[in-house]
Amino acid sequence: MPRLIALVFLSLFQTLPAFAACGTGPDLSHLLTPAEQAEVAAEEAATPNGTGTLWKATKDEQTVFLVGTMHLPDPRHSKTMEALRPILKGISALYLETASDGEAQMEAEIAKNPALMFTVSGPTLPDLLDDATWAVLRDGMATRGVPAPLTAKMRPWYVSMLMSMPPCAIESINSGVGGLDMMAERAAKALDIPVRSLEEWQTLFTAFDQIPYQEQVDLMALSLMPDDLSEAAFTATLDAYFDQNHARAWALSDVLGKRIPGMSPDRVEAESARMKDLFLDSRNTAWVPVILDGAKDGPILIAVGAAHLIGEKGLVALLENEGFSLTRLPL
Numbered sequence: 001m002p003r004l005i006a007l008v009f010l011s012l013f014q015t016l017p018a019f020a021a022c023g024t025g026p027d028l029s030h031l032l033t034p035a036e037q038a039e040v041a042a043e044e045a046a047t048p049n050g051t052g053t054l055w056k057a058t059k060d061e062q063t064v065f066l067v068g069t070m071h072l073p074d075p076r077h078s079k080t081m082e083a084l085r086p087i088l089k090g091i092s093a094l095y096l097e098t099a100s101d102g103e104a105q106m107e108a109e110i111a112k113n114p115a116l117m118f119t120v121s122g123p124t125l126p127d128l129l130d131d132a133t134w135a136v137l138r139d140g141m142a143t144r145g146v147p148a149p150l151t152a153k154m155r156p157w158y159v160s161m162l163m164s165m166p167p168c169a170i171e172s173i174n175s176g177v178g179g180l181d182m183m184a185e186r187a188a189k190a191l192d193i194p195v196r197s198l199e200e201w202q203t204l205f206t207a208f209d210q211i212p213y214q215e216q217v218d219l220m221a222l223s224l225m226p227d228d229l230s231e232a233a234f235t236a237t238l239d240a241y242f243d244q245n246h247a248r249a250w251a252l253s254d255v256l257g258k259r260i261p262g263m264s265p266d267r268v269e270a271e272s273a274r275m276k277d278l279f280l281d282s283r284n285t286a287w288v289p290v291i292l293d294g295a296k297d298g299p300i301l302i303a304v305g306a307a308h309l310i311g312e313k314g315l316v317a318l319l320e321n322e323g324f325s326l327t328r329l330p331l
Helices: 003-010 034-046 077-088 100-112 131-143 148-153 156-163 167-174 180-190 203-209 213-222 227-242 246-257 265-295 315-321
Strands: 054-059 062-069 093-096 195-197 300-305 325-329
Touching: 034 246, 054 077, 054 315, 062 077, 062 180, 062 265, 062 315, 077 180, 077 300, 093 180, 093 265, 100 195, 131 148, 131 156, 131 213, 156 213, 167 227, 180 195, 180 300, 203 265, 227 246, 246 265, 265 300, 265 315, 315 325
Parallel strands: 062 300, 093 195, 093 300
Antiparallel strands: 054 062, 054 325
């Protein structure tokens, strides 16, 4: 997921204030209206393969394990790792969205080419936003450890990404502990199992570049939410993940989007569909040949963001379309 870029970039900053543990506060249950709760439930029910974190796909002599990850640290990952350890001992390779060597390449390239993340010429964000919006953005980024001069030059999509996470989540990124994907990579390397990337690190940057710059600015301004709501949404997303209800996390983002002033329901649905196509469906489709090729050498484990598993174009459905039999495994 795009949060992988945040993991790399934020590792450069160690100036964050201390915040309470993330995901332990109140969730959205007391904030959603009955109509919103019904909308979330309906979207959950309509999503194919909307639940389940660990899957086994088999076809003839080929075996592919799928695990939906969450890129942020959480002590509850230990339960999932217990299920993954025996699987890791029997695989020929672990595949991640971007393995640590790819993230290192990304970090080095950002250092060499700041234009990947920053506006190096022309108007900056304070020039493009009204004073009130810039003040909200500036203060919100400051609580996330990013000073105003740096925020001013950031690409809008990256600011949106950081602002979508509460300050406590940014602190957890900087802890260096890592999420389930990093834990799986460490365990695989300890067993001398090859760790490979499903895609080049540039893939996400290319996807973001398909959104026109002014649209990025507009969406960034429209999507700002108070930190208390951001943290409640984050708690709900974490709870959905550990409940193995990955369709719920996506549905919550759609419902919350419709609360944003200036965002009509039609626009929210259109933007959600665009994000899903750019960052989930198109990447899933591109990964399938890599997965099929890797499975020729023996059982493999695919560890990717949990949202990549669900839906008609999720990896579970795409492997079924390739003739694999899918079984959800217990955690």
